């Protein structure tokens with residue numbers, strides 16, 4: 504059996520851990536630059552706030568119903584996610600972190616999966632304050648479906664056995680894991696509307712409609728494991744860091760700061776994975792929805808020697824930016840892409856090595872250790888800028904309670920705001 508543990512309304516739940524007066528009240532969390540609702544408490548869902556609803560469209564509704572609105576606090580969510588996973592892995596050593604709030608767990612060695620699910624829920628709630636739902640099934644696809652049903656029934660956990668096909672007969676194909684809009688349309692033409700229809704459909708028709716992937720989904724619904732638990736994620740080929748600005752940016756200097764920050768963040772990501780990059784792309788663009796003159800451009804460069812050195816990547820990124828920057832435009836977005844990543848330990852160095860590298864390596868290590876001890880952004884390169892007024896809007900972000908010493912909650916300060 505496989506379990507899918509999914510945190511309920513995860514971002515909202517994280518906010519509630521540190522502001523318990525938000526329990527049983529409508530709460531939403533907004534995307535970058537406070538654009539759209541990306542997490543909603545059940546109370547907010549009941550008010551009719553849809554996933555992805557632009558905030559400016561629901562602002563009145565929120566005010567009228569006293570909905571608490573927050574900017575996304577990714578430092579907090581990332582850290583809480585890590586805590587949840589560290590508890591889950593005590594129960595099932597074979598697991599796959601599927602997303603920030605979902606993990607697949609292998610229950611192969613476990614006698615009573617339902618009892619384990621119950622214990623997992625209770626422990627995660629007690630130790631982190633995060634409510635989770637657990638779906639159990641013979642395959643990943645069925646575990647995912649069981650999870651959905653557990654949430655709908657407010658049951659906390661639910662197990663789907665192979666033989667219980669009647670339970671899934673009413674589920675629409677579009678709600679089956681891995682079936683997108685396009686496949687749904689094709690299946691509709693074949694009169695395949697429910698999960699049950701999909702189970703009973705002849706395999707050749709399924710292959711024709713959605714290739715091997717859909718065939719795999721069908722087998723999984725039958726209880727045949729086709730999608731394995733991936734403990735070690737596939738190494739990424741590219742990494743991209745980009746963001747829309749909190750306001751439009753016209754100055755080269757401000758763009759340089761933004762690109763420097765993206766370059767450093769992208770490099771942090773690959774260093775964590777133990778990769779080096781063979782190339783680098785920088786892109787900038789204006790806001791395509793505005794009526795102002797439009798310009799966008801990108802430029803790519805390959806490295807003679809693959810690198811994970813933030814200083815080198817940053818200065819190359821700035822050079823590329825200068826070569827594509829044009830004065831007189833209002834830029835909305837900039838980004839850095841690291842290309843063709845390779846595992847660092849498989850790389851054979853150049854014959855003629857630059858011996859300054861060793862010193863630089865120590866500097867980078869020192870930067871990293873300061874930041875891991877005292878919080879991200881404690882020490883940074885001057886090129887990243889100090890004020891960063893161009894940075895994205897997060898006007899309603901709560902403190903980074905668990906990752907920053909200066910923002911740790913203090914007793915007496917956490918009472919309900921009037």
Ligand SMILES: [Mg+2]
Pocket residue numbers: 509510511512513604
């Ligand atoms: Mg979730």
